[in-house]
Amino acid sequence: MEINLNLNGRAVSASVRPDTLLLDFLRDQGCYSVKRGCETSNCGACTVLLDGRPVLSCSVLAARADGRTVQTLEGLQREAEAFVTYIADQGAEQCGFCNPGFVVNTIALLRENPDPTDQEIRTFLAGNLCRCSGYEGQLRGIRAYLDSRKGGKA
Ligand code: FES
Ligand code: FES
Incomplete structure (x- = not known):
């Protein structure tokens, strides 16, 4: 078809x-x-x-x-660029296999809820599994991005 x-x-x-x-x-x-x-x-x-x-x-x-x-992710580079370095800075990217799905879902989260709580981030991203990390780095990275945005830096 x-x-x-x-x-x-x-x-x-x-x-x-x-x-x-x-x-x-x-x-x-x-x-x-x-x-x-x-x-x-x-x-x-x-x-x-x-x-x-x-x-x-x-x-x-x-x-x-x-x-x-x-x-x-190929078509979402501009939105992704805003926060991926914050996640990388926290050492959350290891093998990187989970990264594209994680980033696409984070974009969806931030479009729907631009200022999520830590619990809302965890809940939204609960379906994105990572075999390498303990998820804390990703959470810290998103939090750092959100905090920097509030501070007018992002
Ligand atoms: S490959 Fe689709 S959810 Fe795992
Ligand atoms: S960094 Fe390896 S699966 Fe997430």
């Missing part, structure tokens, strides 16, 4: 099988930030924005993207 969508700001038309996963479609389109982790909706590594809302692309059919807007 033929699908037409806006992918990271560009119009894309493609032929997909009815059972093609959005994850596979996006990687075929060169969006390698979209990681294949658990493929069972448990790790968050494949998170992308579908019409601005975070979805797990391993559990969405590419056909569902027809007529819609999809953003991957």
Whole structure:
């Protein structure tokens, strides 16, 4: 079947099988930030924005993207740049595999709630698993970014 969508700001038309996963479609389109982790909706590594809302692309059919807007980390660089260095500064990036999904979901959080509490950050990002860290570095990084923004530095 033929699908037409806006992918990271560009119009894309493609032929997909009815059972093609959005994850596979996006990687075929060169969006390698979209990681294949658990493929069972448990790790968050494949998170992308579908019409601005975070979805797990391993559990969405590419056909569902027809007529819609999809953003991957490749198309969210400007929003990501605002805070990723704060996370890196806390040593939260180790192997980096979880990072794209984590960053995309953080963007969704900050769009929805620009000034979240620590508990709200933990709750929103609970579906993004990291095998390397204890999550405290990511939390400290987001907190440092939010604090700097309040101080007018970000
Ligand atoms: S690969 Fe999609 S949630 Fe893990
Ligand atoms: S930094 Fe390795 S899985 Fe998160």
